[in-house]
Amino acid sequence: MSLVNTDVTVDLAEIENEDLDRWCFANGIAREKLPEISFSADVEIDASSLDDEEIVDRYEEMTRSQGEWFERVYRLLAENDCKAAMDEMQREFGLASPSHERAIADLLSPLGGARG
Structure with missing residues (x-):
């Protein structure tokens, strides 16, 4: 297992959740006005679960974005x-x-x- 740090963004406006709907209604907030939440997270990845194509794709994505x-x-x-x-x-x-x-x-x- 390897520990990888990655950036995660959650778009609250796109989450289908009745509790969130009730909270928005109770607070008078429109769902489409909810912010995105971004944070860094450590994720454990088992390298054996990745196939060669996935590894190549990730490398190419990383080098393009960097x-x-x-x-x-x-x-x-x-x-x-x-x-x-x-x-x-x-x-x-x-x-x-x-x-x-x-x-x-x-x-x-x-x-x-x-x-x-």
Whole structure:
């Protein structure tokens, strides 16, 4: 099982529920005026339940929605250029400099902190 974080949006106006209908009526709210609720959720997924086509479709969807930066980061990681990959993600997400993370990774690396 893998834990995956995903964004979920619930359109309350499209939910068929008698309790919700009664609540809207009691509060004088039109169903079509109900807001969408968005949140992040952790979902457990068993990779064995996915077929190969589903995995390919998800990857293509993810890379399309994330833009070209994802492919650049993937290529940089494949080329073993972690520094450039981290810099790319830093720019994309507007994160603080990953210098602390690099220092920790260097200490944990088999080279014992030597940069190459």
